[in-house]
Amino acid sequence: MSDVKIYYQVLNEVADPIDNGMFLIEHFGYSTASRFERVYLEKEALCEEALTLKITKATAVINDKKVDLIQFADLREEKFKPMKIIINSHRN
Numbered sequence: 727m728s729d730v731k732i733y734y735q736v737l738n739e740v741a742d743p744i745d746n747g748m749f750l751i752e753h754f755g756y757s758t759a760s761r762f763e764r765v766y767l768e769k770e771a772l773c774e775e776a777l778t779l780k781i782t783k784a785t786a787v788i789n790d791k792k793v794d795l796i797q798f799a800d801l802r803e804e805k806f807k808p809m810k811i812i813i814n815s816h817r818n
Contacts, residue, residue: 728786729750729786730749730750730751730784731749732781734748734782736772737777737780744771744772745771749765749767780811781801
């Protein structure tokens with residue numbers, strides 16, 4: 727798997743977007759050492775309380791084909807502090 731792109735929005739307490747962007751992970755999952763990847767989202771605007779990170783789109787190249795990870799992968803939200811994380815799913 728390569729070129730993992732995770733697009734996101736950060737929503738404030740009343741669900742208004744206050745930031746957006748994309749995480750790029752060039753190489754992922756080639757060995758047991760790369761099964762997990764850590765990305766950081768550090769901005770002054772993100773110091774508010776009660777923020778939500780919404781994953782709006784996620785793609786990767788798998789076997790030379792671009793794959794929609796939200797539609798075809800087992801992505802799931804986990805409880806995380808200090809920010810709630812949700813996934814914009816095609817299944818909803």
